[in-house]
Amino acid sequence: MNIIVSGGGTGGHIYPAITLIRTLRKKVPDARFLYVGTKRGLESDIVPKEGLPFETIDLQGFERHFTVDNFRRAAKAMLGVAKARHVVKHFHPDAAIGTGGYVCGPILLAASLAGVPTLIQEQNVVPGITNKILSHFVTRIAAGTEDAVQHFPKEKTVFTGNPIRREVLTAQKEDGLREYGFSADKPVVLVSGGSRGARSLNCAMVGVLKEAQKHPEVQFLHATGKGEYDAQMQRLADAGVDLASAPHIQVKPYLYNMPQAMAMADLAIFRAGATGLAELTARGIPAILVPYPYAAENHQEHNARACETAGAARMILDRELTSERLGSVLMELFSEPGKLQAMAAASKAMGRPEAADTIADMVIDMQKK
Template sequence: MRIIVSGGGTGGHIYPAITLIQAIRERVPEARFLYVGTSRGLEADIVPKEGIPFDTIELQGFERRLTLANFTRGFKAIAGLKKARRIVKEFRPDVAIGTGGYVCGPILLAASLMKVPALIQEQNVLPGITNRILSKFVTKIAVGAEAALKHFPREKAVFTGNPIRRAVMEASREDGLKEFGFDGDKLIVLVSGGSRGARAINRAMVPVLKEAKERDDVQFLHVTGKGEYEDIMNRLREAGVELSKAPHIRVEPYLYDMPKAMAMADLAVFRAGATGIAELTARGVPAILVPYPYASENHQEHNARALQEKGAARMILNKDLTAETLGDTLRELLSKPDELKNMAAASRQMGRPNAADDIADIVMKIAKR
């Protein structure tokens, strides 16, 4: 079996693709894969390290207004589609899979036009325009959120959830406590704005941690992102927070073992990216979600709202985020164990820990034999 996989730009598109590849390999060990991305995206670094053959298409996403740059990008898109057709023709795949990012558009379109079965893995509650257009051509759409079904042809769309790393479900609370040196008898709050960090969340947390240093009944693991770390450490020092004297507070630039952190968390403060939400709900971790306001078509707010409506999360819009709003919400939830328990149950009910296996089964069914 030969499979083309495309998805890029951010880890939220790349890691689900790699997880899918692993799930398919478990079913068909001899399967051959070709991953198509761009030379500028994170995939150019991550995918080859996984031992997966990698090819590139050079193109950029369009701006949402008429600009000279869009004309240049239009020519690149045409060239990208031509190269995508050549890649599909030469590799002769039995199926093509796209997990998001503008790079997967030409590949899925070329594959569909060349009668190769194709699958979109749509991660968000509100799909982008590219996937809505592609849905008219592809064979199947695996959606990560039930609310996304209404945006696609009924006969093609299937609610599967989003693929998550196996390590997310394999990690135990004990693993996390041992890794980070926390007390399992006290509540643990995990704060992260993603690998690059979220300045708004980081800065709102400084006064929260200043208050938290005076009480050790709640423990905090705050992941700032590498680019934000020095600034936040300086702000904490200026606020009089000496981390050496507050072992119940840990501030890290980056975590290489986020699954263990999630496994021990009683509450999370996160952005509302689809992959982060998929991992939180698979573990049943209640959350305070702060959607990134500049995400395409504001899809993070739609993601967060879906969890809030089910009782699995609280949402604070970025424009409303302050130390006061975040601190008040944290204090309220941490003082109500029954509400946290109900939120955890709602989160777990929304989780789809077997999404990668379910999508792999769909791929097997639609692949040309």
Template sequence: MKIIVSGGGTGGHIYPAVTIIRALQKKVDALEVLYVGTSKGLEADIVPKEGFPFKTVDLQGFKRSLSPANFLRAFKAIKGVIKAAGIVRDFKPDVVIGTGGYVCGPVLMAASLMGIPTLIQEQNVVPGITNKILSNFVSRIATGAIEANKHFPQDKVIFTGNPIRDEVVNTQREPGYSAFELDPAKKTVLVSGGSRGARSINRAMVGVLKHFAGSKRVQILHATGKAEHEDILRRIAEAGVDLDKFSNLKVYPYLYNMPQAMAVADLAVFRAGATGLAELTAKGIPAVLIPYPYAAENHQEFNARAIEKAGAAKVILNKDISAEILISTIEELLADDRHLQEMAERSHSIGHPEAAATIAEMIIELARNKQK
């Protein structure tokens, strides 16, 4: 069985793609994979490290206003479609899968026009424009949120939940405590603004870190994002906090071992990207969610509100974020063990750790139907 997988730009599109491939590898003995992304997205770094053959299509999203840059992007888009069609024609896949990002458009459109079975995996409550357009052409649509189903043709869409890595589900607490030199007797707050970091969260966290420095009951594991790291370290030092003196404060540029970090988290402070939320709910981690306000279609707020409605999170809008609000919210949630446990149970109840296996079966079925 041969598949092309396309997804790019952010970790939220790439990691679900990698997870789906890994799930297929468990079910298909002779699986040939080709990953198609862009040369400038995170996929250019992540995918080769995962060991998958990788080809690129140069493509950029259009600006939402009239701009001379759009003419150049339109020219690149035409070239991208031609190149994508060539890649699909040469590889001859049985199924083509898209997990989001502009690069999916030409790849899945080319496959669909060639009569090759196609599947898109939509992670968010409100779909992006690329997947809305593709939904009219693809064979199947797997959604990560039941609320997204109404945006797609009902004869194609199946709610599966979002795919998450096996290690997120399977990693236990003890290795996490050891990896980060944390105290099992303390409550652990995991803070992350996503793979690129979040300036508003990071700057509010300076005051939060100062507040909890030396705490006997709370420890904080904070991923700043690489671009923000040096600036935040400087701000923390200017606030009078010497991180070397407080073992309960851990500040990293990036958490490559996020599954271990999630394993020890009693509370998370996160953006509301679909992949992060899928992992939090699969682990049953209560959360304070601060949606990225400039996400397409404001999809992060819709994602966050769905988790809040389920009783698994508290939402703070980005415009309202401050050290004082974060401190009071964290203190309030950590002070009530019973309520925190209820949030954890509700979070776990809406998680879908089996999503990748379900999507893999959908892909296998599409390949079988093609061969008939």
């Protein structure tokens, strides 16, 4: 069985694709995979490290307003379609999967027009334009959220949830506590703005951590993002935060073992990317969500609102984020333990830990038919 997988640009598109590949390999051990991405996206670094054959298509997304540069990008898109047809013709796929990003467009379209069974996996509440277009050509659609189903043809769409790494489900709380030297009898707040960090969130955390150093009954693990770490350490020093005397507060540039960190978290302060939310809900972790305001189609705000409506999270818009606002919400949640417990239950109810298996079975089934 030959399977083309395409997803690019951000980790939110790439990691679900890799999770699906790993799941399919367990179900179909002799399956051959080809990953198609771009040279510019994170996939060019991540995918080869997985030992996967990797092909690139030279594409760039279009500007959302008229620019002369869009003509150059249109020419690249035409060449990209030609390259996609070449890839499909020579790999002879039995199925093709797209997990998001504009690179999926040409390869899934070429596969579909060649009669290859195709599936797109939409992570967000509001689909991007590429998946909206592809929905009219592909065989099946796996929707990561219930709210996304309404945006696609009903007869080919299934609500599956978003695929998450198996390590997220298997990580043990004790391992996380041991790694970071935290106490088992005090709650842990996990803070992350993503691998690159979120400056607005980091700035808001300065005031929160300044207050938190006086109250060791709550522990904080804050990942600033590599590019923001030095600046954040300077902000904390300028504010008088002495981390050396506050072992219940740890500030790291990056968390290389996020599953362990999640395993010990009683509350998360996160952006609202679909993959991060899928992992939080799979473990039933309540959250304070600060959606990235410049995400395509404003999808992070829609993701966050869905979690808030379900009772699994509280949302603070980026433009409204301050140390005072964030600290107030934290104080409210920790002053009434019942609230956190109810949010955790709602988060767990939203989780779909079996999503990767469900989608993999869909791919196998459509290929047989």
